[in-house]
Amino acid sequence: MSGGEQKPERYYVGVDVGTGSVRAALVDQSGVLLAFADQPIKNWEPQFNHHEQSSEDIWAACCVVTKKVVQGIDLNQIRGLGFDATCSLVVLDKQFHPLPVNQEGDSHRNVIMWLDHRAVSQVNRINETKHSVLQYVGGVMSVEMQAPKLLWLKENLREICWDKAGHFFDLPDFLSWKATGVTARSLCSLVCKWTYSAEKGWDDSFWKMIGLEDFVADNYSKIGNQVLPPGASLGNGLTPEAARDLGLLPGIAVAASLIDAHAGGLGVIGADVRGHGLICEGQPVTSRLAVICGTSSCHMGISKDPIFVPGVWGPYFSAMVPGFWLNEGGQSVTGKLIDHMVQGHAAFPELQVKATARCQSIYAYLNSHLDLIKKAQPVGFLTVDLHVWPDFHGNRSPLADLTLKGMVTGLKLSQDLDDLAILYLATVQAIALGTRFIIEAMEAAGHSISTLFLCGGLSKNPLFVQMHADITGMPVVLSQEVESVLVGAAVLGACASGDFASVQWGK
Ligand SMILES: Nc1ncnc2c1ncn2[C@@H]1O[C@H](COP(=O)(O)OP(=O)(O)O)[C@@H](O)[C@H]1O
Ligand SMILES: O=C(CO)[C@H](O)[C@H](O)COP(=O)(O)O
Missing domain, CATH: 3.30.420.40 (ATPase, nucleotide binding domain)
Incomplete structure (x- = not known):
């Protein structure tokens, strides 16, 4: 000074x-x-x-x-x-x-x-x-x-x-x-x-x-x-x-x-996006959906008037942004589900050894492994016959049934690292499809969402972010400050x- x-x-x-x-x-x-x-x-x-x-x-x-x-x-x-x-x-x-x-x-x-x-x-x-x-x-x-x-x-x-x-x-x-x-x-x-x-x-x-x-x-x-x-x-x-x-x-x-989800929502939803050519630049803040993704994912959308969305929590007045109503969609386990699928696979010990040898996190290793095995195809094609229903801990939104269970179809007898990587990809895709399901319910009730703002531990995973963009068809904004x-x-x-x-x- x-x-x-x-x-x-x-x-x-x-x-x-x-x-x-x-x-x-x-x-x-x-x-x-x-x-x-x-x-x-x-x-x-x-x-x-x-x-x-x-x-x-x-x-x-x-x-x-x-x-x-x-x-x-x-x-x-x-x-x-x-x-x-x-x-x-x-x-x-x-x-x-x-x-x-x-x-x-x-x-x-x-x-x-x-x-x-x-x-x-x-x-x-x-x-x-x-x-x-x-x-x-x-x-x-x-x-x-x-x-x-x-x-x-x-x-x-x-x-x-x-x-x-x-x-x-x-x-x-x-x-x-x-x-x-x-x-x-x-x-x-x-x-x-x-x-x-x-x-x-x-x-x-x-x-x-x-x-x-x-x-x-x-x-x-x-x-x-x-x-x-x-x-x-x-x-x-x-x-x-x-x-x-x-x-x-x-x-x-x-x-x-x-x-916590509301602190994350507050940290990202009002972000200054000028100069990036984003569709939401000229739109009201109500066109933004903050997705706070850690152990669970929470989908925070705000509105000037109350919107009643079946199976999506709220509308809550002034609970996140003062003066606005909040709808909070959610998936009870997302990061926890990905960890569960990866850690429970027979090839997990091999993954740990290989990721450690390369000084990478297991997720960075899996993402680069997917790049290798997809060859010239888009990565999404790797899961054409493997599907995950992600409600292993019930469905918070929009089905609002926490007694629902998860499901995997298309399993084979092999249990190698390729299988693990593809199961991981199918899980991430299923979670992103869950986000799309929630957005569809919110839009059917009156929300008009154009852009996603992600934060939380899972937003550090480029595959998770890319799948959310591909599957929702919306741009995903990440804040410069990762700890939003x-x-x-x-x-x-x-x-x-x-x-x-x-x-x-x-x-
Ligand atoms: N760098 C990363 N790459 C991939 N996944 C990550 C990364 N960092 C955290 N995660 C995942 O995010 C989840 C935890 O997110 P976090 O926001 O720390 O959780 P919580 O707030 O629920 O304690 C975990 O499932 C973890 O695997
Ligand atoms: O219900 C919630 C917010 O309303 C969250 O799911 C809960 O607080 C857990 O958050 P996290 O996944 O960040 O640990």
Whole structure:
């Protein structure tokens, strides 16, 4: 800095809690990512379709990555902190200690993950009520949302969990509470996963009808009766205890959070595309579909007026971009399905050896192997007689049936590396066809989409990106900053600090 003329740089920290890992970034005022760190987190699958995590393990990982990204920085220049996370359910007792969400009584595992499908009987009964709140989740509630999971806890873990519970948090809200001591919930979590209406608040009749009248009786204190828009500043900012944990200064602004897909959507949907000759340049932002693809894929489309798309979550008001309605299509497993198909194949050990020998990731190796075996043909021709139905963990959108199963047709007796590469290709194509299926449903209901904006771990895979472009027939835009979800989280911090007036970057 020269002679005190320039203002000191202002920094923001974004923390993104995905399914498999926690990431943090230090971001400057222009949205440039200056430092990045990640750390794996534990997942337990004690029974088929039961998926659990530990909020203490997740918080510890948040602390490790945050300390890493602020190393060497003057902490006084860090103005704000924002969190995004998967929409998993965290359960704490009245003194904020973890409670078990499992029959074993292991209170360390106090998080029912978003992809947990234990509450099928509960969600079926909820859907049978045909309550009007269901119109705002695509007409059918998903077993991945919070109401069926809460009902499952009441019906299955009454003594060790339900009767002792004081606080049920969506994971993004747990993190902002942990940082500030403020129990206010984000509008994003409550609207998207808990049936809260941005306009009308909680609907007592819904909770009474499904057998969770307990929440109405205590004025929703356990699930949130103070609701703030994402990016709103929480209390007095970072508590001294959380500041010690994270390696930051107490009092810095902490924002009401976002679900991870929504942070990614916010990070890419408003991108400045001028000068690239893209069709969406002269079109409204509602022509863009953000696809956040990691363990799962989430398809975020916005509109000025509510659009009801059967089998696609929403319409949710102001849950991602303020003032716009959001429809959220999704595929429950995409990255996880690709990993599953590749790792379960007989030729996987050979793939690992060969990729390691070339210092490549297994996916980079498979992509170059496909280039070799396709010869002069377009790569798509390799799968003319091999087809994958990708609903191994059910269909989130647009069929809205999470009991559906996957399928592969066209298998042969050989199990060599060529087979593995072609099965991998067919899986990626099936996922891209799933995206097309979702877009068709959204367009039939009134959306008009011309361009895809991809982010998340799978957007780093060129084959995945190319198949999405080929199969949807739409241009795919990738942002210069590959960690767009973290940029979305950091902008929350910028907003909470007062440096930005809106969660839309730079506004
Ligand atoms: N460079 C890469 N090439 C191919 N696939 C990748 C790459 N990086 C991540 N992935 C895939 O993306 C998925 C995880 O994405 P990520 O956004 O990190 O997940 P989450 O947010 O769910 O923790 C995994 O299935 C992984 O295989
Ligand atoms: O339901 C979702 C968002 O509404 C996501 O699928 C969930 O949060 C998991 O995200 P990821 O695949 O990035 O781990």
